[in-house]
Amino acid sequence: YDAELNSARERKVAIENDIREGLLRDEFDVWYQPIVDARSQEMVGVEALVRWPRRPAGALPPDAFITIAETSGLIHALGQFVLRRACRDLQPLSDLKLSVNISPAQFRDPDFENKVADVLRDSHFPAHRLQLEITETYVLENPERSLSAIGNLKALGTAIALDDFGTGYSSIGYLRRFNFDTIKIDKSLAGLVDHDEQAAALVGGTIRIASALGMTVVAEGIENEKQMKLLSLAGCDRLQGFFFSAPMPIDALRQHRQRRQG
Template identity: 80%
Template sequence: QRGDTDRKSVVFIDLDGFKDVNDIYGHEVGDALIVIIAGALRDNVPKDGMLARMGGDEFAMTIGGDNAEALASAFAGFVLDYLHSPIIVGERSIHIGASIGIASGTLVECTSTELFRRADIAMYHSKITGKGRVTHYDAELNNVRERRLAIEGQIRHGLEHNEFDVWYQPIIDARSQKMVGVEALVRWPRRPQGPLAPDEFITVAETSGLIYGLGQFVLSRACQDLEPYTDLKLSVNISPAQFRDPEFEAKVEGALALSHFPPTRLQLEVTETYVLENPERARSAINNLKAQGIAVALDDFGTGYSSIGYLRRFNFNTIKIDKSLAGLVDHDEQASALVSGTVRIATALGMTVVAEGVENEKQMKLLRLAGCDQLQGYWYSQPMPIEAIMALRQQRQC
């Protein structure tokens, strides 16, 4: 007979991209997909294991015995392998992934509820570190989770109590060297616990859904700040979570109407990760935004799987060459050739090219020589509040 000292393992599976399937194809296709996946999981549960559907797109598998951890790991590996190939639903071929967490222990060490909680924490870690992976729970993950929950609460408080600001970095015309636009960047200077870098709080905002409120704040404040400077364009980053929102285009339209900001002065920057993951939704959103007169830029170009095919397919107005590529032109011939090649392709497709991360005069001259239309980076200015940027602009013009 088995007792409380037996090892038990819990595998927690959360499907990545299931909400997009419902949004794009409808709930009938989403339901059919769940049925197919549930059948495959059930047919591959280890002997004596138990599978349960925990929610819309979440499953859990529990198993006991001395070999529990190995069986749990093998099952998690099967799930990732199975979802690596597209799933056929009717005539559709659907790509979907999974974030998986595993927790193991005896019921003497922790209750079954605690094991499920730990597996959930591990799954969450898989989701925020890149998806499509398995994480085994350890105590450090608990500390990470607690910190993220604390930051989540602080973001809510910050949005309610005006703790956030929007700062701006100039975008410079490569030929005239004049400021032609700015990129809006969120900052959190009035956080009671001390300022926190965007890298630390943006991911928390994205995974908690708070990015909708934060993104709307940045867009509205930036439009309000830039509205008087009629000759400057405004560029605003859009997170994948915002872009995924079916009401996103309407929210942008609303923010522009409230601030009386002309759509033709606004450019929204999206990353290729989301565009490639959700091509149909991305194309629809880009077309809707462009119909309003808003320009769309592909950010971080050169960091992923950029291809000419999808540049044509999505018809961006602008490509922003990432600083990890543009910042190498002064000492790496290959990087320099890639930048020149990108400029030629973009020019042929009627797109503007912005080089980010310009840090010295040599880089500036080489990027201008390569044909980049606009330049951005610390060589010109670091991000600053709107008043400081306008003072800098006046000084440069003098």
């Protein structure tokens, strides 16, 4: 047991060091997953997702390094890298909105709003095209900081999305209080609508509440045509998932966009 614990600790330290070195050696990339309009099926935006393809010891999936980056404090540098790269990549694609996940550690940083403003200025990326995604767990645990940060970020012109809705302590009260622009229904709920009546009813109720509050609804994790049709009929505004496209590098995204426009 002790040997296993020691091995896990050594692996964590090794990955921490790899992240630190990887940021210096440009080993990370940002890939993009399309977000489509539920009615027209046209691509209207993308979600930026970090990838680590050039790690000398072999590529690691995000699940294997994001948590370590958060606990070590390296998520600040990694998050800034993702935001800068994504704004740079998407700046010329003026018809697309950009969604970027923000970790709780970044959101806790009292200087975070200024860092976002710096990236927008340096990349010449219009604030109204940027949406920052945060999880409800952090918002509920830190309501005062969250209210302040959301207000400051909205003052910059950016939109705020509540990510992974349906996985935690979702309530109408805090949806109203925090005034999100968008809620993203998690794939663990949205992905059940084609075979689980209870999940379908919960999704339908969520969409009606969000619509009443003037929020855009995005359903994640769409994997088949039946899910796509059910969620569209239920009133989702945007859809995202492997049914439409896997995440892809920026060059592939440009080609994908040209094919759809062509």
